[in-house]
Amino acid sequence: MCSIPWGQKMVEHIHKCNRFSKDRLSQDCFSFFVDSEQLGIIRDDILIHFERFPSVFDVNRTNRTVKLSDTLKTSETRSEAMERVLIQLRDEKVIKCLQGWRNECYSVTKNFMETPVFAIERAAAGLLGVKQYGCHLSAYYRSDSEYYMWIGRRSPQKQTFPGMLDNTAAGGMSVGMNPTDTIVKECQEEAGILPELSVKACSVGTISYFYEDERGLFPETDFLFDLEVPRDFIPRPIDEEMAEFYCWSANEVKTKLCSGEFKPNCALILLDFLIRHGLLSPDKEPLYSQLVSGIHNSFPF
Template identity: 30%
Template sequence: MKFPSAPLTVLPAPLAAALQRCLSRAQQPVPQGLMRFLVGDWPVGWIHPMRIPALQACWPELHLSPGLARWDASGLAPAQRSERIGIVASALRERQAITGWRDEAFACEQPVSDPCAERGEMLFALERAAFRFFGLRSRAVHINGFLPGGRLLCGRRAMSKATDPGRLDNLAAGGVPVGEAFDACAQRELWEEAGVPLGLSALLQPRGQLRSTRMTPEGLHDEVLHIYHLVLPPGFVASNQDGEVSEFLSFDLESLAQRLMRDEFSVDAAAVTAWGLMHPEGGADLRA
């Protein structure tokens, strides 16, 4: 495989500009005016003030003060916290304040100084569709797939997807559910989304992490992206297994730059693609 190994500054100018823009779009500051969400004294998320009336109706023990929404749950065990906030999330779902329910739980972690370098202890598990409502930090795996000749193989998200339907994506990607290791999650997603057998996905190469933060209609998206590269053999044909990918496309540098500049990729997939081109052999982490 041959792929650009030079620094970003010597990549073709249109591609270099597109990559910088992709990273900037994925790493935006938390907007002013959001309320800090605390579990005890642990700051874990951000809530839009317009969501407070719905929260008050569903969660009477939530303490509100200027700029803060505090849940006094530090004395509860993780299972107890999970049960209580799960009931709140279900009530919000009934009010249609939370949509796209997946019946899959993510872990809300205790804050750490650098979530790209370490994981905090799990405070509670919660339905993944509720994470943006509360502005909680989640984790996901993303895999850049490289074909012989220096082409990038990408999937197109099915129109039935709850987020970013129809947009281009990496070879495979997915949120990390409670209890699953990053490597295992990446291998599972590769099989489900692209039909990559375990013998091939065992050759995954970790390529660092980046943190994606931005506002969405559902709330604050805050996610650590664990990035992998996979070199695909000649003749490999991707085959979706779970109905979440509608097609696969391979791009050379010129066509990839055009697609990125037209915003055809999801925000996180575009950032991971940019990361893959900037660091084809690894390199220092890029962190927000």
Template identity: 35%
Template structure:
């Protein structure tokens, strides 16, 4: 393939990166989008259509303007003081909304829970299907299974999701992937999913290599997906063929890197798995600054700074700190004026005595 041909084909990657970051690039400018706060810390973002429904549950969700920033916020009732109570009260609302069939996201209810966390602690858990409604940050693991073929070079294993999957049914996907459910760690999840989805034996899975993470902010008709995926690479023997064990995969296919790129561009590939494939191909030297004119922009869109987008508490504290400083300054000024008044009084009294 001529280098110019590669350049023309791979330039499509930039448009794909924009697609799986559609909310990050344009979503904040559309409509009423409010921070979702629990215990004073931002854990999500809520759009206007969800806010409209949450207004029906005022004893659970407080929808108001912050007194310090005057920004609209959605806050879980502060009266719910512990993890269990917060989980229970939110679950009541979600089950009620599910029974009414208002949101398509809740049709994928699976009794699988994700943690809703601030930067340092878990505040409650929520059914996986509901997290897009609240713009809750989600975490998952992905395994890039690959081989170095003697004649075709770098080849990558892909899976085709079962047609019965609640999300992205029938789409092509990374060889192994799964969300971080309550009670499971990152490496633990990777090992579990490797066994369930691809029957990778322990003597091979021990060779998993941590390869960092990707992050992006996607929006679909189901809601918001501020996702961080922990990535692992796994070089496999030429004679290994993945076999599904949990009924969630209908096929596997080993593709040369060139064909894998073409597959990613199709509508048959799961959009939110594209970042992992692109990241892998960059790290393994298939996508380079020489054959991709938007190389640096793509790198940035594979590592969206989600942490800095969920900083409402920090902003609020800054506002409070400024107000406190202003109050202290006013108090000090008032004290200085009082002292000056007292001193002037003494001076006037001394002047009278001397006269």
């Protein structure tokens, strides 16, 4: 049970998921540019490694800016130069998160669905603080006006947030993928939900937050999907991303959100589910408006 009011506990969690402060830009962070467009933010503890590659990174400590070299004029040349730098740093074992190399690339863009400026290894995206996009699906069914939700537990072998509670299926959006393609793929791989069922998922909006941890900075937008499944449907782990699944009532999920067991962004996604389905009432929750606004953060670039 929550030791403090549930709404206050969730407001505190929202703040934890938005740890990055704009004041940091004048303290220990640098704005990252390609040409004249700011695409990310780099922490000083990470920048000291990139400064070793002046042919790739043009660093101006006076103006607190980092610019990808103007000699790199195409998406391909930028991607190749970035990969060379990251592979060297990975092999030197000087940045911990690069040891979780996934051989999966994210597109780096100023705005969603624009032509990629370059591509970057997924494990390294937080080093540049570039915008990232993910897709999350909540599978549920209704019985006698009660909502029941399928909640996953991440494998203890996961590179990030091992053993924590998660949504039914989720994944980052790789190069060349769109939100629907991504969620259909993740549904089958993580939860054994076949395409003939997952294509019925409804796109229901987004949440956004600016998370920070030892891996770097994560200004992230997640595209959300709801999938109402038959009562006899049971998801099953397929690709070792998930360890098991639980079917909990909405009230049980609400209580568990206070436990600290959920992967941080997944708790925000379930909070959004409770709000959208009217399972959280402004008549009974004094902090309702703060909860609604808190899961739709803006980024400083």
